[in-house]
Amino acid sequence: MRLSEDEIRQITLSAIEELGEKASPELVRKVVQTSVSKIEASSKAAVSDFSSGRVILTAYGLNHPGIVSSITKALSDNNCDIQDISQKIMQEFFSMIMLIDITNSARDLKEIQDEMSRVADDLKIKIFMQHEDLFRFMHRI
Amino acid sequence: MPYEFDEILETIKMTEIEHFDIRTVTMGISLRDCADRNLEVTKQKIYDKITKYGQNHVKFAKEIESKYGISIANKRISITPLSIVGDAFKADEFVEIAKILDRAAMEVGVDYLAGYSALVQKGFTNGDRELVNSIPYALAETGRVCSSVNVASTKAGINMDAVNIMSEIIKKTAELTKDRDSIGCAKLVVFCNVPEDNPFVAGAFHGVTEPEVVMNVGISGPGVVLDAIRSAGKVDLQQLAEVIKRTIFKITRAGELMGRKVAEKHGIPFGIVDISLAPTPAEGDSIADILQAMGVEYVGAPGTTAALAMLNDSVKKAGLMASSSVGGMSGAFIPVSEDAGMIYAAKMGYLSLEKLEAMTAVCSVGLDMIAVPGDTPATTIAGIISDESAIGMINDKTTAVRIIPAYGKKVGEFVDYGGLLGQAPIMPVRQLRCDNLVLRGGRIPAPMRSLTN
Numbered sequence: 001m002r003l004s005e006d007e008i009r010q011i012t013l014s015a016i017e018e019l020g021e022k023a024s025p026e027l028v029r030k031v032v033q034t035s036v037s038k039i040e041a042s043s044k045a046a047v048s049d050f051s052s053g054r055v056i057l058t059a060y061g062l063n064h065p066g067i068v069s070s071i072t073k074a075l076s077d078n079n080c081d082i083q084d085i086s087q088k089i090m091q092e093f094f095s096m097i098m099l100i101d102i103t104n105s106a107r108d109l110k111e112i113q114d115e116m117s118r119v120a121d122d123l124k125i126k127i128f129m130q131h132e133d134l135f136r137f138m139h140r141i
Numbered sequence: 142m143p144y145e146f147d148e149i150l151e152t153i154k155m156t157e158i159e160h161f162d163i164r165t166v167t168m169g170i171s172l173r174d175c176a177d178r179n180l181e182v183t184k185q186k187i188y189d190k191i192t193k194y195g196q197n198h199v200k201f202a203k204e205i206e207s208k209y210g211i212s213i214a215n216k217r218i219s220i221t222p223l224s225i226v227g228d229a230f231k232a233d234e235f236v237e238i239a240k241i242l243d244r245a246a247m248e249v250g251v252d253y254l255a256g257y258s259a260l261v262q263k264g265f266t267n268g269d270r271e272l273v274n275s276i277p278y279a280l281a282e283t284g285r286v287c288s289s290v291n292v293a294s295t296k297a298g299i300n301m302d303a304v305n306i307m308s309e310i311i312k313k314t315a316e317l318t319k320d321r322d323s324i325g326c327a328k329l330v331v332f333c334n335v336p337e338d339n340p341f342v343a344g345a346f347h348g349v350t351e352p353e354v355v356m357n358v359g360i361s362g363p364g365v366v367l368d369a370i371r372s373a374g375k376v377d378l379q380q381l382a383e384v385i386k387r388t389i390f391k392i393t394r395a396g397e398l399m400g401r402k403v404a405e406k407h408g409i410p411f412g413i414v415d416i417s418l419a420p421t422p423a424e425g426d427s428i429a430d431i432l433q434a435m436g437v438e439y440v441g442a443p444g445t446t447a448a449l450a451m452l453n454d455s456v457k458k459a460g461l462m463a464s465s466s467v468g469g470m471s472g473a474f475i476p477v478s479e480d481a482g483m484i485y486a487a488k489m490g491y492l493s494l495e496k497l498e499a500m501t502a503v504c505s506v507g508l509d510m511i512a513v514p515g516d517t518p519a520t521t522i523a524g525i526i527s528d529e530s531a532i533g534m535i536n537d538k539t540t541a542v543r544i545i546p547a548y549g550k551k552v553g554e555f556v557d558y559g560g561l562l563g564q565a566p567i568m569p570v571r572q573l574r575c576d577n578l579v580l581r582g583g584r585i586p587a588p589m590r591s592l593t594n
Contacts, residue, residue, distance in 0.1 A: 056144070056149060058149055058150070058153050084142045084143075086142050086146055088146065095150070097142070097144075097146060097149050097150075099142060099143070099144075109207070109208055110204070110207055110208075113207060128153060128157075128210050129210070130152075130208075130209050130210035130211075131208050131209050133209070133398060134152065134209045134210070134211070134395060134398060135144050135148065135149060135152060137394040137395060137397070137398040138148075138152055138391040138392075138394050138395050139144060139145075139148040139151075139152075139391070
């Protein structure tokens with residue numbers, strides 16, 4: 001979770017108030033920076049316990065050259081981080097499952113899904129992207 | 142990889158091949174603060190409140206659908222039983238409110254809004270009586286409003302006066318909607334022990350003990366259970382129960398997740414997940430098919446009730462483990478018109494009203510979406526409702542009757558509504574009379590079971 005401008009302004013104001021006469025521009029900046037990074041780090045830890053920005057991508061269809069490269073190219077264009085890949089060929093069928101972190105992507109899940117469904121159409125395969133929580137809820141107690 | 146290849150493929154298979162979806166996310170909205178002496182003011186308050194809370198209902202549900210890749214078949218709204226909100230109004234004024242509810246439902250984009258209801262198990266208030274009398278007109282003049290009336294409970298017994306009135310109301314509703322195969326009756330449920338947090342329309346309403354606004358979820362997934370049973374092959378019944386439980390566990394977890402996330406988006410509390418197995422007329426999405434996969438030749442064969450009992454119990458056990466907010470009906474639904482296998486069995490004469498009645502003693506609802514000849518006497522319908530209520534009252538469970546005395550139709554004909562309501566063959570009803578029993582009126586006293594304190 002990133003802090004909003006308003007929240008940062010609040011932190012700055014309370015820092016100035018607390019520092020009182022000692023407040024100099026450099027000191028205030030330093031105090032604010034450390035407290036913001038502390039808050040962001042702690043909220044990140046809390047969030048990852050419940051819900052992450054990780055998505056499971058499942059692709060399957062008739063095997064042909066270039067599937068993995070097209071998919072990974074589209075993902076890297078969207079600044080998605082591939083954290084794990086598992087891939088199998090069963091007879092002539094290709095199947096691949098990826099664990100992807102989309103936290104740093106400028107696009108949201110819906111937009112990436114739309115993009116990937118275009119890729120899937122081009123490749124004549126099926127691609128699903130579902131939030132990781134679904135699998136955690138269904139398969140982990 | 143934190144998840145096994147097979148686990149991920151199993152989930153994909155459920156959603157893509159086996160029709161697993163979330164049947165409904167239902168937003169419960171309290172209308173208690175909308176009461177006013179002036180009809181126009183009440184109407185405006187109701188319209189404003191429903192459209193205010195409901196405006197993003199469909200949009201948010203769609204966003205969650207795409208996030209998790211599981212479709213949510215229906216987005217619906219339930220409201221405080223209307224007789225409580227409008228206790229001072231007359232029947233024609235209630236019909237006006239029904240029209241406003243219909244407009245509000247259309248505005249927010251939900252296909253059904255339920256809660257045109259009264260709770261009269263122990264007796265009628267003036268408003269209850271007016272609302273009940275207005276039901277046939279309200280259902281005939283609206284498309285999205287659903288109605289339910291609770292006529293019995295384990296604590297109160299069976300209000301036979303209410304049963305008699307409701308059977309007349311059902312007949313009247315059938316007549317007023319005769320142009321559309323008496324469709325009004327498909328939106329009218331008579332209950333015993335009605336749950337106050339049921340997300341499934343037509344019997345949903347937002348109980349008086351519920352919060353201001355709440356999100357309830359009804360899951361589905363007969364197709365998933367069917368497939369699991371088929372692939373289990375020839376195993377004994379204990380192992381079969383395990384297979385059912387494992388499957389239900391997973392779909393309940395998915396349902397709870399989706400419901401919580403939709404509620405979170407709205408910033409409103411999550412209520413319950415109703416773990417009922419609800420069929421649709423789609424191929425393979427049938428409770429009847431599950432019972433057949435368990436081993437009966439067709440629904441209605443000896444053994445059907447036993448198979449259904451085990452299925453229902455396994456659903457409950459797995460659901461309870463999977464979620465700490467199980468509520469509503471939570472069992473297996475056996476609506477005739479909404480289940481291809483049930484339709485077939487009824488058409489072939491394998492399934493009688495009496496067998497269905499036995500089945501309702503062990504499953505979560507009751508005689509649901511059953512079409513009978515249009516000339517069935519009201520007292521016979523009252524007899525059917527009181528039988529069903531007796532099962533509910535004595536066993537401390539919910540039972541319901543959604544019966545369609547199809548106006549002008551006879552055994553061998555069909556009512557056909559298309560869509561989720563499906564089609565139903567007109568089933569024969571015994572010609573023996575029970576007038577002398579039901580017309581005694583009064584109340585069947587509450588049973589021993591009610592004295593639990």
